Amino acid sequence: MLLALGLVLLASQPASADEPAKPSTPRTMADVIAASKPADWRPLDPDNTLYLDLAAGRVVMELAPAFAPLHAANIKTMVHEHYFDGLAILRVQDNFVTQWGDPDSDKPEKARVLGKAAKTVAAEFERASGGDWPFAFTSLADGDVYAPEVGFVNGMPAARDTKAGKAWLAHCYGMVGAGRDIGEETGSGAELYVVIGQAPRQLDRNIAVVGRVVQGMELLASLPRGTGPLGFYEKPEQRLPIKSVRLAADVPAAERTNLEIMRTETATFAALVESRRNRRDDWYKVPAGKIDLCNVPIPTRPIAATAKP
Amino acid sequence: MLLALGLVLLASQPASADEPAKPSTPRTMADVIAASKPADWRPLDPDNTLYLDLAAGRVVMELAPAFAPLHAANIKTMVHEHYFDGLAILRVQDNFVTQWGDPDSDKPEKARVLGKAAKTVAAEFERASGGDWPFAFTSLADGDVYAPEVGFVNGMPAARDTKAGKAWLAHCYGMVGAGRDIGEETGSGAELYVVIGQAPRQLDRNIAVVGRVVQGMELLASLPRGTGPLGFYEKPEQRLPIKSVRLAADVPAAERTNLEIMRTETATFAALVESRRNRRDDWYKVPAGKIDLCNVPIPTRPIAATAKP
Numbered sequence A, B: 001m002l003l004a005l006g007l008v009l010l011a012s013q014p015a016s017a018d019e020p021a022k023p024s025t026p027r028t029m030a031d032v033i034a035a036s037k038p039a040d041w042r043p044l045d046p047d048n049t050l051y052l053d054l055a056a057g058r059v060v061m062e063l064a065p066a067f068a069p070l071h072a073a074n075i076k077t078m079v080h081e082h083y084f085d086g087l088a089i090l091r092v093q094d095n096f097v098t099q100w101g102d103p104d105s106d107k108p109e110k111a112r113v114l115g116k117a118a119k120t121v122a123a124e125f126e127r128a129s130g131g132d133w134p135f136a137f138t139s140l141a142d143g144d145v146y147a148p149e150v151g152f153v154n155g156m157p158a159a160r161d162t163k164a165g166k167a168w169l170a171h172c173y174g175m176v177g178a179g180r181d182i183g184e185e186t187g188s189g190a191e192l193y194v195v196i197g198q199a200p201r202q203l204d205r206n207i208a209v210v211g212r213v214v215q216g217m218e219l220l221a222s223l224p225r226g227t228g229p230l231g232f233y234e235k236p237e238q239r240l241p242i243k244s245v246r247l248a249a250d251v252p253a254a255e256r257t258n259l260e261i262m263r264t265e266t267a268t269f270a271a272l273v274e275s276r277r278n279r280r281d282d283w284y285k286v287p288a289g290k291i292d293l294c295n296v297p298i299p300t301r302p303i304a305a306t307a308k309p
Helices: A029-034 A069-080 A217-221 A267-277 B029-035 B069-080 B217-221 B267-277
Strands: A041-043 A049-054 A057-063 A088-093 A097-101 A137-140 A149-153 A156-161 A166-169 A175-178 A192-195 A208-215 A244-247 A259-262 A300-302 B041-043 B049-054 B057-063 B088-093 B097-101 B137-140 B149-153 B156-161 B166-169 B175-178 B192-195 B208-215 B244-247 B259-262 B300-302
Touching (some): A259 A267, B057 B217, B208 B259, B259 B267
Antiparallel strands (some): A049 A244, A088 A097, A149 A156, B041 B259, B049 B244, B088 B097
């Protein structure tokens, strides 16, 4: 069969015979990753990582407390209380979102009890871009349709408006948000969604983005689409059960999924962005010259056995 | 449950009691569609429409002969010869493409015979933007990361560079392209792919875009992801059989899927774009102010029974 679209994302690309390898000027993303150093990566923090376990496998999510501290803390409280265990994926809307939570949340007599978690927390749609900002904002120079400036903050796609003094996470593929009702402060993290299609950037600054799926997106993106309004499943038996959602720190070491993520504030990541902005492999005839924020991959990989303590 | 993300795409939105309906200034997409006139829509041309029939249902694709005439003609030749019937979906790469064709195309003794269709046709990655241009290019004023100008041509997202005198179709969600090997002219239309994730605009001008899925995308986007390189299925039994691909004109009238598409060169479509650029429903707190080319929906609907001849 034709390979077509020859994006061999993680295969190494040998240099041709008449062109010796130049480690200092990597050409493809595989080259950049192969030439990266341990300091270009950071392990996921077990206190900031969720495992959403389904029958088909595990989805690993990193929380974003720098942007949504109240939501992140509330979700962790829920997870400690096993709030999500036995709940379900309720909605899959094509080219938009997959959403999970309590199918009975609007039936007081049947709804799962939130325990110590808050029923609603304050809106966390954006945050101050200056002052106590804990992380570098690595700008992407390619421009953006929606925001005056976009880039990456600690491994997550973000935007900012320095005139307004605000920064926010961007709704790219794999970003996780906290569903809310009409009121701004009606979200709690008890109902979460993940983007499974073209980045719905119109949601930016309208809802709390609480994190990002770093592994297992295919488990959430390949589900049957719901046929009800907004892609909700119409019959209870169509819902996909959630085995559990756990904080990595609460999971025995042997059962953890140990991953590391490329640091987005490094020169290596800048080289990776360039390798994707202008593809160098033989398949491409016209390099794009630019790259959209949501087209930049943020590499994640298992932590090598030798790197473990 | 929380509806969250309240995008009631096709429900009508009644005007409130103290605010009479103003048909001339529609607010939501539903309002725009409700206020549209028959002339704002065009029926799909049966001579330019393909039905990809799967066990789970039908995918309807519109070809783009204005941009890829050789590919469109070659695909129609193949379809007339039942080339695709009994072939399969071979590849589903998460956040990228679903691809179908002949699993044995690289085995001369087993490959499906192409008959009167060409094995390769000339590259049709872009076309002249002036001169014999048959359709209006309706510009989108919101800007674009990848191209100097973007907009819509006869119901398809497109880009152009008037300085270079070139126009091309844009790789948005649902766009269909003809897979090729390393050589520019190695595509034929015998292996097709559709975009199922964030628009891979880096493919623009590197491959022939031959059309767009106008109905049934969920059937192609919700498939299990392949676990082989590039998302190819590793085992033959994982492939999804194609029942048939037929030209609508070759299908008895009673078996056709009669659809109409909003004309993208109309004032109604401009109003629709604005309704999506700045959402007016109560859920949104901050209108985006801009919209990305690939976030603009191109409405498709069944042709009303009363509109039939």
